[in-house]
Amino acid sequence: MATVASADAVGGVRGAADAYLAAGYYHAYSVVGLVAVVGVLFVAVAFAAGHLLRPVVPTREKMLTYECGVDPVGEGWAQTQIRYYVYSFLYVIFAVDAIYLFPWATVFAAPGFGGTTLVEMFVFIGFLAVGLLYAWKKGVLEWT
């Protein structure tokens, strides 16, 4: 795998879009992969060192679930009505919408796109906004 100095990669990004070569691409992501490996190693070393340093004196009391000093009653789970679950639906839908902003953002001002593409995105965002407005009017965003 060829290694390219990252300055070249930056230059490639700023230059023509197609000048971004796969070799630089793989180099960049192999470094990211290395960071991930380093991170995992760091955590592993920290846990191992902690294992050597810390005392291990488990008692039954200590292993109890903490409930402000009172013996825990029942299990952790209880059925409750949590209204912000609807928000998570909203989010997934809106996030899918928002994702498209990014490829659009990189090209819409380029020659050959311009105003038309802007209008296209505004139509897209318009639908998004209508959805948000609908949710608002329906009282989904209200708590009580």
Place this chain on the structure above:
Amino acid sequence: MSPVPGHGLAKGLAVTLRTMTRRSVTHQYPDAAPQLPPRSRGVIGLFEENCTVCMLCARECPDWCIYIDSHKETVPPAAPGGRERSRNVLDRFAIDFSLCMYCGICIEVCPFDALFWSPEFEYAETDIRELTHERDKLREWMWTVPTPPALDPGAEEPKEIAAARKTAEKLAAAQETAAQEGTAQETEPREGDA
């Protein structure tokens, strides 16, 4: 309400920023001795010479942290042929400062001025059991109790002084009458003689 939206938020930020630029009010306690107000209440001292083991303090203590042991002694009669008297002798006087809540009721109720507030406050221990202090320690703290401030000139006399003075006056008056009776035959009673 506020003229500009976010006005209140900015005001809050200004307050915290202003506080940051001012000198902090923290006293560096172990390095610098604290400036305690006069007669601050740190710990309870025992003036054991005054204690008559009446047990009022132990009984009134809300969390029962005063322990008193005593025994009776018989005192031989003061005058020959008189009655023998019994007297309470203090064996133990201890206050458990891990229980004490510094309400000061014991000091208030003591009829013989045996308990005092001392400004001493550095008596932390690493073991809770060592916070039960015995009479010698309590007596030592007594030395740290400041002398009471002088009474206001216009104040009413303290009761014990008033009582003592009255007794003294009575005695003086009695003596005077006795003296007058003795000298009445010789001279006229002098005016204004006290």
Place this chain on the structure above:
Amino acid sequence: MSGTLDVVLRLVAVLVAFLVLPLVVGQTEHKVMAHMQGRLGPMYAGGFHGWAQLVADGVKFAQKEDVVPAGADRRVFQLAPAVSLLPYLLVLIAIPVGPNGLVGQAIDAGLFFVLAVMGVGVLGSIMAGWASANKFSLLGGLRTAAQLMAYELPMLLAAGSVAMAAGTISLPGIVQAFHWWWIPWQLIGGLVFFTAGLAELQRPPFDMPVADSEIIFGAYTEYTGLRFALFLLAEYAGIVVLCALTTVLFLGGWHGPLSGSFGWLWTLVKTALLAFVVIWLRVTYPRLREDQLQKLAWTVLIPLGLAQIALTGIVKVVIS
């Protein structure tokens, strides 16, 4: 060979930054918060104004027993701190500090990479919340999830606006394209991004998921020792990352007066100032209620983000 050395140096630099900068922020928080409250803060550890307080804390954490509650899901419980910490390390490598390749590693889809990976960290809190078998933790985990859901979107929108302005989603590319007039132009987006980022980090005033007066410490209630320390490190690393990102996206990164060969210093100064603001906000504002949190995200930040995108698009097409 020099290429390998270069990569190793960058890795070491990123790891050092990852371990040192959060501590610096934490110590600054100790002192700044104290002085804002008329106190002194730590004064003993290390001698001079308690500079080594967090080192002492670290030593303490390492010596503490690692308690896993009997009812907990052991492996998930033990893994959760790593899941919440590592994304920030990954993100740190993509943040440019100075021009001419002064960056851990330039990534073409840098902005996108950063946003995607940061979102993963929340999984750690959710795992911790569920695996603790504790009612407070479960509630904390739920609140964390709800908060992520609400605030990820404004972040995406605001970041999208910058990407539009720059015409690229590479982080060094965005800073290269920066002009000073971007600051007023992208002001709304910047505010939205920073606020949403604060909320995603669960920093006060958006710390409902760890509201100590209600649910002890939320998802982290059952944690002790080193694992708890890792959660804390994740929070402060998150502050560093958020401030650095805001600097890079909205404040022009290394641009500034006399930025000839000291561009990296500008990045650091701006990041530090933003970190100060994070602390300042924590001291100043009371915690938002859960419904206020959600309402702020959906009815204020998201519409503002959309408005910023519209503004950016129009201005961009007009000037090009």
Place this chain on the structure above:
Amino acid sequence: MTLAAAHPGFMSPSGVEIAFALVGIATLGAALITVTTRQLVHAALWLVVALGGLAIEYLLLTAEFIAWVQVLIYVGSVVVLLLFGLMLTKAPIGRSPDADSGNGWVALTVAVAAAATLVWVVVDAFRSTWIDLGGAAQGSTKVTGAVLFRHWVLPFEALSVLLLAALVGAIVLSRRGAPARRAASAALGALSGRGASSGPGAMSERAAGSERAAVSKRKTGES
């Protein structure tokens, strides 16, 4: 993968292809554990691993944009949504013996059939297309954007309508019967005297009761 194996690669086989194969195996393993584990939340977490593995596969195919979309949307939000849902319903720690429905063989058949169809379609469609690992990156954001807004504008706009429909649908479904539910829970509380019992158990019981009431209400409304 088939293609990479069939054609001596553009990169040396020791590079990207080996990584691709290894990550593929790991992803497959994680996916298998996801569907076979009896611990619900573990299944969701293994799903994270599988989806992350897929993202790495995309990365290795130079589909940078799709890879990070995968992480952002699937790992960052769909799985969080899933975990959220699991925590709201019952997600006990430890095994759930009732997690299996007994349809294992049917599910396996469907899965194999679906996989076979997909593999066949993909192989057939891209038979003569190569990802040039030596040339420009194929799936960068810019390329994706250019292709999307030059050739696929109409599907893109249609997508927004679809998402809007999904949004409205979700709101309508979640809001329907909300007033009825409140009334039902009040009635239920009054009837069964559950309001008199104390503790957190009572609250959850009441919530469960109201859920049941709402479900029955919905059923009667539909019939």
